[in-house]
Amino acid sequence: MIRILLAEDDQVMREYLTRALERSGYAVTPVDRGTAALPLIETERFDLLLTDIVMPEMDGIELAQKAAEIAPDLRVMFITGFAAVTLKAGKTMPQARVLSKPFHLRDLVMEVDRMFETDHVSGLN
Template sequence: MARILLAEDDESMRRFLANALEKAGHSVISYGSGDLAHEKLIGDVFDVLLTDIVMPEMDGIELARRAAELDPTLKIMFITGFAAVALNPESEAPKEARVLSKPFHLRELVQEVDRLLAA
C-alpha cells in the first residue's frame, strides 16, 4: 500500500497509530519529533506525512510546510486535538492538507488515509 511517515511526540499514541496503519497494510516509519521526521524526509520518499500539530521544537505545521517544499506531491494529514489551529487561514499549513481531529477511532484513521491516497 503506502509508505507513511508518522510524526507524533506521544510515544504510546505513536505506537498505537503505527500499529493500526501497519495492520491495514501500510509501511510506517515514525518519529517523536518534527526535526527527526524532517531529516528523514530529506533523504527518503513517502506517500503520506501524518503529523500531530502540537509538538516541541518543530511543530507539525512547520514540518508539513517544509515537507511540501521538498515534495509537492506528498499527501499531508494532521492528527490533532486542536483542529482550529490547522484550519486557521493565518497558519502556513499546506492548503491541501487534511485534518483528523482527536479523539478518533483507528478505523477512521485508516479510512481517512485511504481517502487521502485515493484523492
C-alpha cells in the same frame, strides 16, 4: 506499498497509530518530533506525512511546510486535539486533511485509504 511518515510526540499514540496502520497494509516510519522527520523526508520517499500539529521543537504545520518544499508530491494529514489549531492548519495548508482527536482508528485508516483511493479491507473493527 504506501509509505507513511508518522510524526507524533506522544509515545503511546505513536505506537498505537503505527500498529493500526501497519495492520491495514501501510509501511509506517514513526518519529517522535518534526525535527527527526525532516532528514528522512530528504533521504527517503514517503507517500504521506501524518503529523500531530502540537509538538516540541517544530510544530506539524511548520514540518508540513518544509516537507512540501523538499517533496512537493508528499500528501499531508494533520492530527490534533485543538480546534483553534485545526483552523490554522486549514488556512496554512488547504490541501491537507485534518483529523481531530479523539478519533477511532477505523476513521484514521478510512481517511488514509481515501487519500490514496485504495479499496483494501482493513483488519480493524
